[in-house]
Amino acid sequence: MSDDDDDADEYRPSEEEVRAALRSLRGAGEPALDDIMTLVNAGLGYSVSLVPSTVTEAVAVRFEIAGDLANGGMDQVAWNHGHQLARAYAESLRVVGAIENADLLERLAASLEAFLATHADGVAADPIGNFLAYRRLVGGPYFQVPDFDEELAECLIEHVLDRVSELPDPEGELPLKSR
Numbered sequence: 001m002s003d004d005d006d007d008a009d010e011y012r013p014s015e016e017e018v019r020a021a022l023r024s025l026r027g028a029g030e031p032a033l034d035d036i037m038t039l040v041n042a043g044l045g046y047s048v049s050l051v052p053s054t055v056t057e058a059v060a061v062r063f064e065i066a067g068d069l070a071n072g073g074m075d076q077v078a079w080n081h082g083h084q085l086a087r088a089y090a091e092s093l094r095v096v097g098a099i100e101n102a103d104l105l106e107r108l109a110a111s112l113e114a115f116l117a118t119h120a121d122g123v124a125a126d127p128i129g130n131f132l133a134y135r136r137l138v139g140g141p142y143f144q145v146p147d148f149d150e151e152l153a154e155c156l157i158e159h160v161l162d163r164v165s166e167l168p169d170p171e172g173e174l175p176l177k178s179r
Contacts, residue, residue, distance in 0.1 A: 013042040015174060018050065022170035025160055033153045036160055039167075047175045048168050055156055058096045061089045062152060069148060073141030074101070078108035079131050086112065097155035100145040111138045 013021075021035035029035075039050040040059045068077045078086040086109035094102035115134050116123065123130045135141060145151070160167070168174060 011041070012045050013038045018042045018046075018174060019170045022050070022167055025167060026164055026170060028170075031157055031161060033157060036156050045176055047177045049166075050168060051160060052163050052166060054092070054095045055160060057092045058098070058152065058156060061092045062149075065089065074104055074143060074145075074148070075108055075135050075138050075140030076131075078105065078112050079134060083109040083113040083116070093152070093155075096152075096159040098148075098151045101148050101151055104143055104145050108138055108140075 017038055020029075021038040023029060024035045025031050025039075036051060036055060037059070040056050043050045043056060065077045065081065068080050077089070081089070086105050090102040090105035090109065093099075093105065112134060115130075115137060119130055119133070
């Protein structure tokens with residue numbers, strides 16, 4: 001085992017934390033986003049799925065877009081990641097129920113695709129000027145949708161609770177992946 005493996009193990013939730021999160025989501029406590037994040041973070045270490053893959057994908061989208069979202073907003077996410085990824089992100093969000101932000105990303109992706117079809121040659125020459133023109137076109141950076149993190153958190157909890165029977169039994173076997 002390398003030092004990198006040791007470092008990764010430091011941040012993996014313990015089996016008891018995993019079991020506590022599963023208990024909470026299965027009704028033994030007040031379900032919270034922290035429970036879901038515990039299971040997502042621990043998920044790679046187990047040979048059973050701790051949460052539906054759709055949840056893991058939506059959380060991955062959150063981390064993938066975090067910097068651009070915080071720095072410039074959802075239009076910057078679409079611009080920096082491109083219309084194809086923006087559409088893929090929208091689909092991942094839509095599956096877990098974060099419809100309003102998914103619709104926004106889809107709209108921004110369509111606008112970006114249309115913008116690039118008419119401005120593609122000039123983007124490399126003036127990326128900032130073109131981004132600002134795109135931003136004006138879509139009315140960014142402030143959009144009338146729920147806060148991304150709030151909508152996603154609410155939807156992830158609801159999504160998992162709607163599929164609670166798919167979660168492993170917190171008192172059952174939780175086999176670790178072999179190294």
